[in-house]
Amino acid sequence: MNVNDLFDRLRLPFESRLPEFTGATEWLNSKPLTRDDLTGKVALVDFGTFTCINWIRTLPYIRSWAETYGASGLVTIGVQTPEFEIEHDLESVRRALHALHVDYPVAVDNDYAIWNAFANQYWPALYIADAEGHIRHHQFGEGGYDRSERVIRHLLEAAGAAELPEAPPVDPQGIEASADWDNVRSPETYVGAARSEGFSSPGGAAFGEPHGYTLPPLLHTNEWALVGNWTVGREEATANEPNVRIGYRFHARDLNLILTPPPEGSARFRVALDGERPGAAHGLDTDDDGNGVVNEPRLYQLIRQHGDVKDAQFEIEILDPGAAALCFTFG
Secondary structure, eight states: OOHHHHHHHHTOOOOEEOOOOTTOSEEESSSOOOTGGGTTSEEEEEEEOTTOHHHHTTHHHHHHHHHHHGGGTEEEEEEEOOSSGGGGOHHHHHHHHHHTTOOSOEEEOTTOHHHHHTTOOOSSEEEEEOTTSEEEEEEESSOOHHHHHHHHHHHHHHTTOOSOOOOOOOOOOGGGSOOOGGGOOSOOEEOSTTTBOSBOSTTOOOBTSEEEEOOOSOOOTTOEEEEEEEEEOSSOEEEOSTTEEEEEEEOSSEEEEEEEOOSSSOEEEEEEETTBOOGGGBOTTSOTTOEEEEOSSEEEEEEEOOSSOOOEEEEEEEOSTTOEEEEEEEO
């Protein structure tokens, strides 16, 4: 079977011309790249943002393809397009990508120039272009890894690559592990007023001003509430005093929360599961007793359960003022 027959079986359309990468506010791990730099190469363009759990869970595959096929003509380009204001900060981007072992070229797209050039709407989003600069495949969201790799290999072969290496098996670990999709029944939940759903503190939220909140007598699944004095902004809720809390009744193996530290310094926190210390259900960023520290703006994995997953009541207590919470995600 020749390469063209393989293309026919994969049904790879000519989707569009690969856009230029002009408008990037910064390039990391590389000089600025242009479409001309990719002539004769197969290009993989990966849109993400560093607090997005869905993008983080795709990284083991992106890194593996970049490492396996780079010498055979694959150019992997990450596009860091922010969802939240905190993701515009270049030092935070540098720190996060280093911690996530992202070594391939990354275009920082703070002005959404590349996002708009691709008419993209998703984190994550993967586009694969052939050696002539035509986009031949895309994948929106997680998954589709086997097909994406087949497309990479076939486009490399069509470009003249011979004796392609075999990529080693991918075994995601830690926060990059795939979600337990059979048990994820809680949605991404924004804490800020702009996109908040499920907020259940009596009296609702007082936007943009310090306000005292209480927990309702009962939280139903996927409802959450603030306790203590908080200021609810467009994207975040900020703790105005020590020992304030957020409660959330959820159903998932993992619970993650985007947190930011106070303007200067760090903030301690403690989490509980059904009113008890999490023990073996603690996440990567908490210990058995539920203790952790917010010291940089990022996604914190607070709970990872083992065994049967049931509805559970999560609580985080922010022990020092000035920290902010932005968004819950689940896995």
